[in-house]
Amino acid sequence: MAPLLVCDTATRLDRSAAGAVLLCGSHGGLLPARLAARALVHAAIFNDAGLGKDGAGIGGVVWLGNHGIPACAADHRSARIGEGLDLEAFGVISHANEPAAALGCRAGMPCSEAAARMAAAPPVDAVPVPDLAGGRSRLPAGGNRPAWLLDSAALALPEDRRAIAITGSHGGLLGGREDDGLLAMDLFAAFLNDAGGGKDDAGYARLPSLDRRGIAAATVAANTARIGEAWSTYETGVLSRVNGVGRRLGLEEGLSAREAVARLLGFA
Secondary structure (H helix, E strand, C coil), X not given: CCCEEEECCHHHCCHHHCCCEEEEEEECCHHHHHHHHHCCCCEEEEECCCCCHHHHHHHHHHHHHHCCCCEEEECCCCCCCCCHHHHHHHCEEEEECHHHHCXXXXXXXXHHXXXXXXXXXXXXXXXXXXXXXXXXXXXXXXXXXXXXXXXXXXXXXXXXXXXXXXXXXECCCHHHCCCCHHHHCCCCEXXXXXXXXXXXXXXXXXXXXXXXXXXXXXXXXXXXXXXXXXXXXXXXXXXXXXXXXXXXXXCCCCCEHHHHHHHHHCCC
C-alpha cells in the first residue's frame, strides 16, 4: 500500500516523494505533473484550476495517464488551490485519467477515497520526463524595467528585484500563508492565472497580499490563458482582477495582459 503525501505545491517535491500517492494543491497542468513524475510518485491528485483555456488545468493529469500513472483532478470549487490539506479534507474529483478510472476513481468521489484506491494499485515504472529548463525567459521588449516570463512563480530569482513577473502560476496562497517565494520578493508587478477563482476565491488570494507589499498584481481569467504557461498569460490573457497598486498604475479588469504590461513598461 503506497503512503499518502500531502503538499501545497509540486515545485517543492524531491525524491522523498517516491512511491507516494500525492495530494497536491498545485494545478493539474503539465509542469506540476512532470515535477511529480520526476519525483517518482506512485499516483497524484491535483486541483483542476477551473480547467481553463484548452483544458490546461488537467493537461498534466492526461499526460500522466498516457504514461500509465494514475492521476485525478479535484474540482476547483471543492478545494482551495494551493492548499493540499484542503484538497485532502474537502476535495471532490472532477476528472480521472484512464489508469485512475480503471481503479474505480470517478467524478464526484471524495479525493480521500480516490487516493485510497490509487494507493492499492501496483507501482508503475519511472517515465521519461522532458527537460524542464526553459520555463524562464526575458520578454523581448524595452521599457523602464525588465519583464520576465516565468512558467512558475518558483522560477523568480532574487535579482528580479523591481521587475515585472509574468507567470503561468495560479493566484492562490500556498497553504493559505503569505510566506511563499513570490510574496517574499521585491517585485514591481506580477501577473498570475486566476484558476477559475474557485473555492473561497482562492485563485485571487495573492492579490491583496501583494498589495500590502506595494506590488502591482493582476490575475488573468483561466479561460483566456493556459495555466502553467507564461507566454500564454502574456499573449492571450485578459485581466480578471487587479489589486489596488495595479489599479493606481492604470491596470483594469478586461484589459489584455499584453496591454497591461505595456502600460507598466511605459509604452502606453
